[in-house]
Each structure stands twice: as structure tokens, then as C-alpha cells.
Amino acid sequence: MENNKIVVTYRKSYTSKLLTALTWGAFCLAMAVLAFLVLFILIKGLGNITPDLFALEYTSENASLVPAVVNTLFMTIISLLIAVPLGVFAAIFLVEYTDNKGKLVSLIRITAETLSGIPSIVYGLFGMLFFATALNWGYSMLTGAFTMAIMILPLIMRTSEEALLSVPDSYREASFGLGAGKLRTIFRIVLPSAIPGILSGIILGTGRVVGETAALIFTAGTVAKYAGFMDSGRTLAVHMYVLSSEGLHMDKAYATAVILLGFVLLINGLSGLAAKKIAKG
Amino acid sequence: MKVREMKETLMKIVFLIAACASVLAVILICVFLFANGIPAIRQIGVFDFLLGKTWKPGNNLYGVLPMIMGSIYVTAGAIIFGVPIALLTSIFLARFCPHKIYGFCRSAINLMAGVPSVVYGFFGLVVLVPFVKEVFGIPNGNTMLTASILLAIMILPTVVGVTESALQSVPDSYYEGALALGATHTQSVFFIVVPAAKSGIIAGIVLGIGRAVGETMAVIMVAGNQARMPKGLTKGIRTLTSNIVLEMGYAADLHREALIATGVVLFVFILIINLIVTVLNRRSEHGK
Numbered sequence: 110m111e112n113n114k115i116v117v118t119y120r121k122s123y124t125s126k127l128l129t130a131l132t133w134g135a136f137c138l139a140m141a142v143l144a145f146l147v148l149f150i151l152i153k154g155l156g157n158i159t160p161d162l163f164a165l166e167y168t169s170e171n172a173s174l175v176p177a178v179v180n181t182l183f184m185t186i187i188s189l190l191i192a193v194p195l196g197v198f199a200a201i202f203l204v205e206y207t208d209n210k211g212k213l214v215s216l217i218r219i220t221a222e223t224l225s226g227i228p229s230i231v232y233g234l235f236g237m238l239f240f241a242t243a244l245n246w247g248y249s250m251l252t253g254a255f256t257m258a259i260m261i262l263p264l265i266m267r268t269s270e271e272a273l274l275s276v277p278d279s280y281r282e283a284s285f286g287l288g289a290g291k292l293r294t295i296f297r298i299v300l301p302s303a304i305p306g307i308l309s310g311i312i313l314g315t316g317r318v319v320g321e322t323a324a325l326i327f328t329a330g331t332v333a334k335y336a337g338f339m340d341s342g343r344t345l346a347v348h349m350y351v352l353s354s355e356g357l358h359m360d361k362a363y364a365t366a367v368i369l370l371g372f373v374l375l376i377n378g379l380s381g382l383a384a385k386k387i388a389k390g
Numbered sequence: 391m392k393v394r395e396m397k398e399t400l401m402k403i404v405f406l407i408a409a410c411a412s413v414l415a416v417i418l419i420c421v422f423l424f425a426n427g428i429p430a431i432r433q434i435g436v437f438d439f440l441l442g443k444t445w446k447p448g449n450n451l452y453g454v455l456p457m458i459m460g461s462i463y464v465t466a467g468a469i470i471f472g473v474p475i476a477l478l479t480s481i482f483l484a485r486f487c488p489h490k491i492y493g494f495c496r497s498a499i500n501l502m503a504g505v506p507s508v509v510y511g512f513f514g515l516v517v518l519v520p521f522v523k524e525v526f527g528i529p530n531g532n533t534m535l536t537a538s539i540l541l542a543i544m545i546l547p548t549v550v551g552v553t554e555s556a557l558q559s560v561p562d563s564y565y566e567g568a569l570a571l572g573a574t575h576t577q578s579v580f581f582i583v584v585p586a587a588k589s590g591i592i593a594g595i596v597l598g599i600g601r602a603v604g605e606t607m608a609v610i611m612v613a614g615n616q617a618r619m620p621k622g623l624t625k626g627i628r629t630l631t632s633n634i635v636l637e638m639g640y641a642a643d644l645h646r647e648a649l650i651a652t653g654v655v656l657f658v659f660i661l662i663i664n665l666i667v668t669v670l671n672r673r674s675e676h677g678k
Binding site for chain 1: 516543607
């Protein structure tokens, strides 16, 4: 770098002023885009939230979103029921039973990293080929939920791992000192202290499932009805995609976008709360 | 005593099995994707598939090159628009942001990361598409340019997240040393701290590239989706991801397999990108 020029004082350094202005400018631009997006959707959408949007049944004249909301909750719950135990147990293995070295541990880490980078459409293809075709589950909530579970698994693993690592070793030593075994120490001492961190991972995972579209179109399908385990059903994000690509119910697409954004705001708020709890310890 | 020991061992095995779930998942994904995609590539012919310029399932022509080029162009556009802004934003957050508003700024970026891609796509459809149509005076606003702008917005939080933590992890002594030599705050940050965080920053950008290549729904909604070689910024374009979603619904036989093979190409792209990120991250950890 041009070291000889760095002698100039702050006031006279025009490059410094310019670069500072640029960082502020870029930041303001990013915030402006976000504010524009959120406000645009809120302003256009809030007026379109009408009672018939919340009709209990979906019909071709009235694109009600209640079945989609119910399906979204259902889908989220099943996929969390699969992914959370797997992810938390995997994190327990990595943190409590290994010294973070060895081939198996690095293999687990590499695969988890790989999973978190795979695009959702590839998950969709895989879910279609494996759960729907090879296991013969067809387009169903279960196919969708298993696909979602694999998708959020690395997220749950990583946040649980961080949460377990942040539990002070003195807790474990005290528990061992009192004569508790390893298992008891993990379930009675370590896990309860790590719950806020694990919770924030679960909340982030919920956000992923709620927002996912591409992977669900080919696994859970797009039927706009209340769905059981083996039925095809659309979640809210899929509902939103179908509405906007059909172009028949644009007003309802706006309203659905508001509700999706509402979910995201809620989820972000909750994970913020969980994070604060960790900071308090 | 015996029962307790058995329980301990049993649970250890349960934990081990859970830990292997991600390994199993990656193996299953590779096996199923490749087993279903490779035969189609073979049948079509590797060169005809990867380098063929026409995609006409009706005529049994499955050339995926237009989609590969589409993905590359759209991603390049997103990087050109998005990365400078993302980099400056993360420098701002790491070193310029007033303490009072930092928490707010971070949660705003997190909010941006959490907005579902279908909502971004919808925003693009109702705001960006008409905007581009108006500005360029073209009959249809579903263009490569529109998709690039939208993707630039979408990858911003990803790139900011990684580069900011790379910048934060540069030791304070570097910055202080620069100040002590008479550099201004801005000079220290831009000429000392940023170069020191180089490999972390590049990892962030590569991760952003991965996100842009893999993004599906938002691109479908704004890119026009014509399956032909990209012809210019103001023309429509189809990416690898959209090719799959658009036609999978009604495809059968070889057509369906060719779409899965498109997924294989995409998957290989992403694996290479992931590998680069891993190597870069490892290097930035060693550099500390």
C-alpha cells in the first residue's frame, strides 16, 4: 500500500473521508432496500387481509390460507421432531464424547458443512427420488418433513454444539465429583444449561421450514387441503408461490406475503430473546 | 452397577448413530442423485448434454449449456451488484457502526436473511420487473438484469455475515499498530484490517456465489425462463435451478431423467463451491 501517503492528518485525508462516506452509503442503501421491501409489502398487503382469507376451507374462488397455515405448522412440528433429537444427540457426541480430533469427527463435520451448502432444489430432488419414489411414500407431508429434517439438521447440530460448548466445565466436574455418571451429567446438568442455545437453533430451523418452497413442491406437493401424514399438502410459502405464479389472486398473494413476513419477524424476535437469555447465562 | 454401565454404553452408541446421520444423508443424496442422473447423461451423451445449445424435450434435444450459462451470468451479475455493497456494509458494521445502533443493524441484517425467497421473488415480480421494464423501455421486464439485482439483494446478508465475522476476528493489535504509525481510522481499516481478513472475506463471497447459484424460487419469478442461450442483460434467461422446477411437474422418462441430470450438474457446481469455502475457512483459521 502507499505507505508514504499515510502521513497526512485525518482532516486533510480526502480518501479517508471518501471511504468513510462509501461505507455509510452502502449501509444506508442496504437498509433502504430492506425498509422498502418490508414497508411495500405491509402497505400493499395489510389492506388485502380480509375475513374470507381466513375461511376454513380452500375453494377455487376463495384462496383461503388457513389450510396452508395448518399444514405449515404440522410440517414444522414433524420435521423438528425428527431433526432436533438427531441434531442434539449428534452435538452431544461431538462435544462430550470426542476430543474433536480423529477421522470420524472430521468426516461428520465435513458432511454437515456440505449439507448446509446444498441448495434446496437439490433437497427437493433427493426427497422425491428417495422418500417419495424409493420408499414409496409419494407426495406427502411425511416425505416433505423428512426432507426438511435433513435440510435443517446441520443448523440444529451447529447451534446445539455451540450451546453445549458454552456450558462451563466446572458444572461437569462438580457433577462428576458428586458421583454422577456421564449420562446423568449430560441429561441433568449439561443439557438444561444449554437449552436457550438449542432453542435458538430450533427457532432458526422453524424459520427455514416456514420459508421453504422449492424443496417442498416435489416432496409434499401443492394440494391446498388439510393434510394428514400421507397426504399431499401445501405450506404457506408454497401457497404464496402458487398464488403469485397463477396471477389470479394477486391481492391474496400480497396478504399472504404479509403473513409470511409476520412469521419471520416473530421468529427473529424469538431467537433474539433466546440469544439474550444465553448472554445472561 | 452392571445395568448402569450398559446404559452408558448403549447411549453412547445412540449418540454415535445420531452423529452419523449427516454422513448417511450426504451418502444417500449422492447415491440417489447420481444413480438417477448419470444414466440419462450417458444416454444423451456427455458432450451433447453439457455442451448442447438446444433444450427441446419435445424433440429429444437435451442440451443444458444455456442453463449453465444462465446460472453463471445471473450469478456474476449478482456478485457485481451485490458484493461491493455487502463488503462496504460489513466494513461499516465491523468498524464504523456507532455502538448504539449496532444491535439494531445486526438484527436488520438477520431479518433480511430470514425473509423467505418466495417473498423476495414476489417483491421482484411486483416491483423490480415493472421498474426494469420502464427504465429500459422493453416489452417484458423479466430479464437477466432483474434476476441479478434481486439475487444481489438476497445474497447480501450471507456475504455480510461471513465477512463481518472475518473482520471482527482480525487482532486489534493490527489496527492499533497502523494508528500508531499515523494512519487515520479509515486508512487503518481499509489498508490493514481488510487485507488481513482477506481469506475470510473471499470465503464469504464464495458462499454468496453458492447461494446465488442455488437460489430457485425468486429467480423463476423474475428471470423470464426462456431456455435459450443468454442474449443480453435485457433478455430473459433460464438457470439450472429453474429448469428443474419448471418442467419436473409434467416430465416423464428421459425428459425427467434429464432434469435430474440437471440437478447433478447443479450439485457438482455446489460441491466445488463448498470445497473452496472449506479450504478458505481453514486457511483463515490458521492465519490467526
